[in-house]
Amino acid sequence: MNSTLRYLHHPTSQPCRAINQLLLEVDIPFEEEIVNLLDGDNELPSFKEKYNPTGQVPILCDGDFVIWESSAIAFYLNEKFDMPSHWFGATAQQKAIIQQYCHWHTSYLRRGAGAFFYSHFAECIWGKRDYSKEIAKGRYILDDSLNYLERWLTNNSYLCGDKISFADLLAYHELVSHVAGEILGNEDWQKHPNVKQWFDKISERPHSKPLSEMIMQVGAMRIAGEPIPMTRKTSLAKGTELTHVEYN
Numbered sequence: 714m715n716s717t718l719r720y721l722h723h724p725t726s727q728p729c730r731a732i733n734q735l736l737l738e739v740d741i742p743f744e745e746e747i748v749n750l751l752d753g754d755n756e757l758p759s760f761k762e763k764y765n766p767t768g769q770v771p772i773l774c775d776g777d778f779v780i781w782e783s784s785a786i787a788f789y790l791n792e793k794f795d796m797p798s799h800w801f802g803a804t805a806q807q808k809a810i811i812q813q814y815c816h817w818h819t820s821y822l823r824r825g826a827g828a829f830f831y832s833h834f835a836e837c838i839w840g841k842r843d844y845s846k847e848i849a850k851g852r853y854i855l856d857d858s859l860n861y862l863e864r865w866l867t868n869n870s871y872l873c874g875d876k877i878s879f880a881d882l883l884a885y886h887e888l889v890s891h892v893a894g895e896i897l898g899n900e901d902w903q904k905h906p907n908v909k910q911w912f913d914k915i916s917e918r919p920h921s922k923p924l925s926e927m928i929m930q931v932g933a934m935r936i937a938g939e940p941i942p943m944t945r946k947t948s949l950a951k952g953t954e955l956t957h958v959e960y961n
């Protein structure tokens with residue numbers, strides 16, 4: 714018997730939005746559960762034991778089966794549901810290229826999230842401090858990543874070919890947060906015209922803007938100097954730290 718999928722996520726999270734968009738784009742029914750990351754519900758031992766030892770979202774539950782890490786969730790969905798082949802590739806080579814992007818993304822562009830996190834969220838967790846080194850590190854990774862994306866988009870309209878794939882959703886939602894926090898602006902788009910054209914094209918897809926609404930609001934609040942109320946004292950963007958120093 715098929716059970717309804719449960720999708721545990723938070724709308725401000727980049728990888729969560731990528732999976733959410735995939736679910737909506739391919740019309741897979743699911744029940745959503747928003748995990749309160751702002752108060753650290755994801756760090757409760759019971760949460761980690763039941764869902765994900767790393768305490769991170771997104772998480773997908775299919776009956777008793779639990780899977781985490783956005784790309785693993787996406788590939789599982791592709792195995793289980795009949796999706797148009799452009800999302801994960803039709804041939805061995807197309808599939809490998811999409812996998813290649815997903816691995817690169819996790820180890821590189823995703824780490825650039827530190828630019829957004831330390832510019833806007835860190836202060837809401839640990840108060841005003843000098844986060845300039847962390848911001849600079851995130852910014853360096855983001856800039857370098859944009860150069861790669863620009864190159865990959867020279868001959869292709871999408872990151873892994875002439876059709877949209879899951880790779881595009883991952884990259885797109887990463888950049889949406891940087892746009893929301895005004896980390897990315899006109900100067901960056903001018904330097905990366907292919908990325909800009911691709912970004913605008915994906916923004917026109919019906920689910921792109923609704924899924925980005927909350928992070929755009931959060932970004933606007935922070936730019937206006939308003940705090941985001943959170944009670945957690947631990948990083949929301951693990952892996953972006955300069956060192957594993959505790960800030961509390």
Ligand SMILES: N[C@@H](CCC(=O)N[C@@H](CS)C(=O)NCC(=O)O)C(=O)O
Nearest residue numbers: 726727728769770771782783949951
């Ligand atoms: N590599 C993971 C990254 C997931 C991730 O960074 N999740 C963040 C939200 S954007 C999270 O759950 N942070 C909470 C925490 O680390 O406590 C994936 O792609 O799923």
